[in-house]
Amino acid sequence: MKKHLKKIISVGIVLAVYALVIILVQTGALSRHYQSLLVPIGINVILAVSLNLTVGFLGELTLGHAGFMSVGAYAGCLFSIYCDLPTVIEFPLALIIGGVTAAVFGVIIGIPALRLKGDYLAIVTLAFGEIIRSVITNLDFLGGAGGLKGIAKYKSTASAFTTVFVVLVITVVVIRNLVKSRHGRAICSIRDNVIASESVGINVVFYKLLAFVMAAFFAGVAGVLYGHNLGILKPNTFDFNKSIEILVIVVLGGMGSITGSIISAIVITLLPEVLRGLDDYRLLIYAVVLIAMMLLNNNPKFTAFKENIKAKLRPGKKSAAESVNATVNVSETAAEKEAE
Amino acid sequence: MALLEVKNLGITFGGLHAVDDFSFNVEKGQLYGLIGPNGAGKTTVFNMLTGVYKPTAGGFTLDGENLTGRPPIEINRKGIARTFQNIRLFKDMSVIDNVKVGLHNGKNYTIAEGIFRLPRFFKEEKELDQRAMELLSVFGLEGERDVLASNLPYGKQRKLEIARALATNPKLLLLDEPAAGMNPNETAELMDTIRFVRDKFDMTILLIEHDMKLVSGICEEVSVLNFGQELAHGVTTEVLNDPKVITAYLGE
Numbered sequence: 001m002k003k004h005l006k007k008i009i010s011v012g013i014v015l016a017v018y019a020l021v022i023i024l025v026q027t028g029a030l031s032r033h034y035q036s037l038l039v040p041i042g043i044n045v046i047l048a049v050s051l052n053l054t055v056g057f058l059g060e061l062t063l064g065h066a067g068f069m070s071v072g073a074y075a076g077c078l079f080s081i082y083c084d085l086p087t088v089i090e091f092p093l094a095l096i097i098g099g100v101t102a103a104v105f106g107v108i109i110g111i112p113a114l115r116l117k118g119d120y121l122a123i124v125t126l127a128f129g130e131i132i133r134s135v136i137t138n139l140d141f142l143g144g145a146g147g148l149k150g151i152a153k154y155k156s157t158a159s160a161f162t163t164v165f166v167v168l169v170i171t172v173v174v175i176r177n178l179v180k181s182r183h184g185r186a187i188c189s190i191r192d193n194v195i196a197s198e199s200v201g202i203n204v205v206f207y208k209l210l211a212f213v214m215a216a217f218f219a220g221v222a223g224v225l226y227g228h229n230l231g232i233l234k235p236n237t238f239d240f241n242k243s244i245e246i247l248v249i250v251v252l253g254g255m256g257s258i259t260g261s262i263i264s265a266i267v268i269t270l271l272p273e274v275l276r277g278l279d280d281y282r283l284l285i286y287a288v289v290l291i292a293m294m295l296l297n298n299n300p301k302f303t304a305f306k307e308n309i310k311a312k313l314r315p316g317k318k319s320a321a322e323s324v325n326a327t328v329n330v331s332e333t334a335a336e337k338e339a340e
Numbered sequence: 341m342a343l344l345e346v347k348n349l350g351i352t353f354g355g356l357h358a359v360d361d362f363s364f365n366v367e368k369g370q371l372y373g374l375i376g377p378n379g380a381g382k383t384t385v386f387n388m389l390t391g392v393y394k395p396t397a398g399g400f401t402l403d404g405e406n407l408t409g410r411p412p413i414e415i416n417r418k419g420i421a422r423t424f425q426n427i428r429l430f431k432d433m434s435v436i437d438n439v440k441v442g443l444h445n446g447k448n449y450t451i452a453e454g455i456f457r458l459p460r461f462f463k464e465e466k467e468l469d470q471r472a473m474e475l476l477s478v479f480g481l482e483g484e485r486d487v488l489a490s491n492l493p494y495g496k497q498r499k500l501e502i503a504r505a506l507a508t509n510p511k512l513l514l515l516d517e518p519a520a521g522m523n524p525n526e527t528a529e530l531m532d533t534i535r536f537v538r539d540k541f542d543m544t545i546l547l548i549e550h551d552m553k554l555v556s557g558i559c560e561e562v563s564v565l566n567f568g569q570e571l572a573h574g575v576t577t578e579v580l581n582d583p584k585v586i587t588a589y590l591g592e
Contacts, residue, residue, distance in 0.1 A: 174455050181454030181461065182444050182468070185433070189441040192430035199390060199424075200442045200508050201416035210451070256432070 018165055025157050033273070035157045039229045041269045042164035043222045046171045048249040048261040050218035053175055055247065056255035057184065058211040059191030061122040063243045064109070065219050067129030070238035071105050072098035072220020074142055077151045077227035087152075095167065095224050102220025105132075106213040114208045129243055136235040147234040151227050164225055171218050176258055178214065187211050188256075252293055341404060343368040343544050344389075344512055348398030351388060358384045359568045361398070366512070371538055372546045373559030373576065377588055380565040382548045383425055386514050389546075390422050391415040402512060417445060419511035423501040425520060425548075431490035435481055438489050438500055439472040442507025446471075475503045478540065479533065495526045499533065506541060513537070515547040519554050527551055531558050556580055564588065 021038065024030040051065045076098025083090055113124045137145045154160035178184050186207045189197040198204055227233045245268070253264030271289060275282045296302050342365035349362045359381040366372045374382050387393040389400060391412035399408030407415050421442075430438050447464045454461050476482045479499040484492060489500060498518055505513055518534070519527045531554055537543055549555050555562060556576055563573040566588045572579050579585060 177455045177457060178451070181451075181465075182440065182447055182449070183451050183454055185437055185441050186444055188433055188437075189430045192432050193428045195392070196424070196428035196430065196504075197441065198412040199416060199422055199428075200504060201413050201445045202441065203413055 014169060018162075021161060021165075022158055025161065037269065037273060038157065038161045039154075039164050039225070041266055042161070042168045043226050043229070044246070044249060044265040044269050045168050045262050046164075046218055046222040046225070047246045048253065048265040049172055049175055049258055050215045050222070051246050052250050052253075052256065052258065052261045053179075053187075053211050054215045055250050056257070056261075057179055057187050057191060058208060059255075060114070060208065060212075061118065062125040062212070062215075063122050063240070063247065064125030064127075064129035064132075065215070065246050066238040066240070066242035067125070067132040068102040068105060068216040068219035069223040069226070069242070070132055070136060070233075070235065071223070072102035072217075073223025073227045073233050073238070074136060074148065075101035075220070076224030077148060077233055078142070080152060080228070081148075081150055091163070091228070094228075095221050098224035099217040099221040102223070103213045103217040106216030107209065110209050110212040110216075114205070114212060126240065126243070129238070129240060133235050133238055136238075142235075143233070145235065147232045148227075149232050151231050151233065153231040154228060160229060164229075167221060167225060171221070172258060172262070175214070175218070179258075183207065183210065191256075248290065252290065252297070254297065342366055343370075344400065344402055344546065346385075346389075346398075346400040349385065349388060349395050349400060350397030351384060351393055351395050352397075357568050359388070359395075359565070362563075362565065362568075362570055363398075364563045364570075364573055366544055366546055368544050369538070369542065370544055370561065371534070371559050372544075373555045373562035374546060374548045374565065375550070375552075375555055375562055376565035376571070379567075381568040382565055383516060384568075385565070386422060386516055386548065389415075389514060390420055416508055416510075419509075420514065421505035421508045421510035421512075422514035423498070423505055423516055423518065425516040427494075427497050427501055429489040429497055429501060429504070431488065433489060434486050435489055435492065435500055436469075436472050436476065436485040438504050439475050439507050440468050442504040443468055443471055446507075446509060472507070475507055478506075478537070479503050495522055495530075498522070498530070502533075502537065506537065506543075511544065513543050513545045515545060515549075517548050517550065519549060519551045524553075527554055530554070534558055552580065 021030075025035055025038075047065060047069065051062070054060050054062050076094040079097045080090055080094040083093070085093070109125070109128050113121055113128070116124055136142050142148055154163065179187070186197065186202045187210070189200075189202055190204055190207055194204055223238075249264045249268050250261055252268065253260030253262070272282060272286055275285055278285060344366040346365070347363050350360045351358050362381075362385065364372075374385065376382055384393065388395045391407075391410050391414070394409040399406060401407065402419055405418065407418055407420075410418075430441060433441070447468060449458075449460045449464050452458075473482055473485070476485060479496075479502065481492075481496060481500060481503065484496065489497065492500060502513075502515065502518070515534070519530055522530060534545065534547070535558055538545055547559070549559075559576045561574065562576050562579050564571040564579060564582075564585050571588055572582050572585055
């Protein structure tokens with residue numbers, strides 16, 4: 001009964017957010033400038049939530065997310081340029097084609113790259129992103145450096161937002177459901193201790209690849225959404241900085257927290273625009289805010305404060321913060337014992 | 341035929357014979373001890389039995405099946421589970437999730453069934469919950485089901501590791517220094533738990549231990565390793581009184 005109530009509340013919140021934004025757009029209460037930010041926000045949420053699967057849940061640092069995004073974007077947008085189906089069929093197909101192409105690249109890159117650990121994997125995925133970008137720049141049928149033009153754009157802000165919102169909700173639900181299943185637990189166990197997960201019979205190679213490919217798929221889908229929003233794709237937008245931006249969102253929102261990624265994506269996308277009035281000081285303040293948020297997120301007192309609020313919102317469950325405090329001493333003495 | 345038959349097992353790292361020509365048999369239902377001074381090669385033997393290292397000589401069979409040099413995942417599925425000397429829990433996961441990872445291969449719902457929340461997902465997840473809680477209650481951990489594994493006190497972390505290993509439904513359980521870092525009370529409690537596990541799950545247990553009170557208290561037979569070679573083996577009380585063994589531990 002309680003579970004059902006929780007579900008109903010979640011669905012209610014999602015619908016309310018959607019309705020609120022649509023009302024704001026239709027009544028013109030939201031300025032054109034902010035309206036134009038709705039789709040980028042949605043795309044960044046999709047990118048962040050999917051990257052969180054590899055960085056947060058699998059625990060592998062990858063820096064090539066923009067690379068997968070570009071592969072998906074070009075594949076999906078090429079399809080919709082050369083295909084003449086009604087939009088209702090064509091657009092979802094383009095999304096799927098973009099996602100699947102990115103996923104195929106995920107498999108190709110993942111099989112050799114996932115043998116590497118930590119820094120090495122980060123460097124290889126970074127190199128992949130850069131290689132993809134320079135290959136696209138040099139391919140004429142993809143428009144080269146000038147960009148791929150003539151992509152059909154969304155008809156209105158409302159329809160664009162609706163499309164992105166639906167894809168966003170699907171992405172979040174799929175990734176959340178995956179994480180909260182036996183397969184997701186296997187992925188998290190690899191993050192926590194590879195040797196132990198092998199010892200209980202978890203197929204480490206398979207689950208690493210699964211997380212990596214799923215993340216690539218949704219990055220590709222986000223790319224297709226991006227292409228149809230601008231009507232043009234330029235290889236330079238998918239550079240190293242884009243990958244870093246997504247990574248910053250994930251780290252800031254908290255590794256392994258889907259809600260965190262969503263909130264953080266919204267904040268990070270809006271922040272530079274909100275600060276626009278400050279002109280030259282904009283980037284300075286942006287950086288300071290990032291540092292402040294990082295410090296705050298890693299502050300044990302702030303974490304305990306958050307846990308307390310969570311516990312108050314969910315009566316019945318024991319306050320996690322209390323049990324943390326109670327057991328910290330015990331595990332410390334245990335560690336000392338072991339050291340002896 | 342013994343459940344675990346180890347024959348002439350050996351491994352060399354460069355020129356070092358870490359374990360050399362080591363043989364022993366563990367019968368079904370037995371509590372078998374593997375003892376020896378530090379650096380004797382005990383954990384190396386465990387690592388070979390679980391596929392972490394590939395033996396360079398000899399081999400071993402479980403229930404008559406040769407598993408020498410197979411990868412860890414396969415060996416686990418064939419029925420050998422282990423714990424680690426330095427606890428390796430999934431520390432950022434809850435206590436119950438640690439056990440559920442151990443139960444992973446016992447369930448069959450696919451990735452798609454999980455993502456789309458089809459009926460088999462709910463049915464099998466419910467079974468997972470029940471089974472995990474059963475295992476936790478064996479170790480008195482049912483009250484801590486939602487606590488993060490890293491927040492458990494040390495003794496309970498050791499127990500959780502055993503519960504997780506049992507979740508894979510093994511025929512043979514390898515315990516690597518289960519009493520390390522425990523006080524005498526906790527050790528006594530652990531001895532009861534190990535005995536209880538053996539009786540309740542009809543388990544065969546091979547354990548490495550330095551605490552001679554625990555070894556003499558629960559092991560029926562022991563093998564002694566020294567510098568990678570077998571020093572003695574046989575009934576626990578006899579072996580522990582063997583002058584050779586005492587010398588190896590205490591010096592001349």
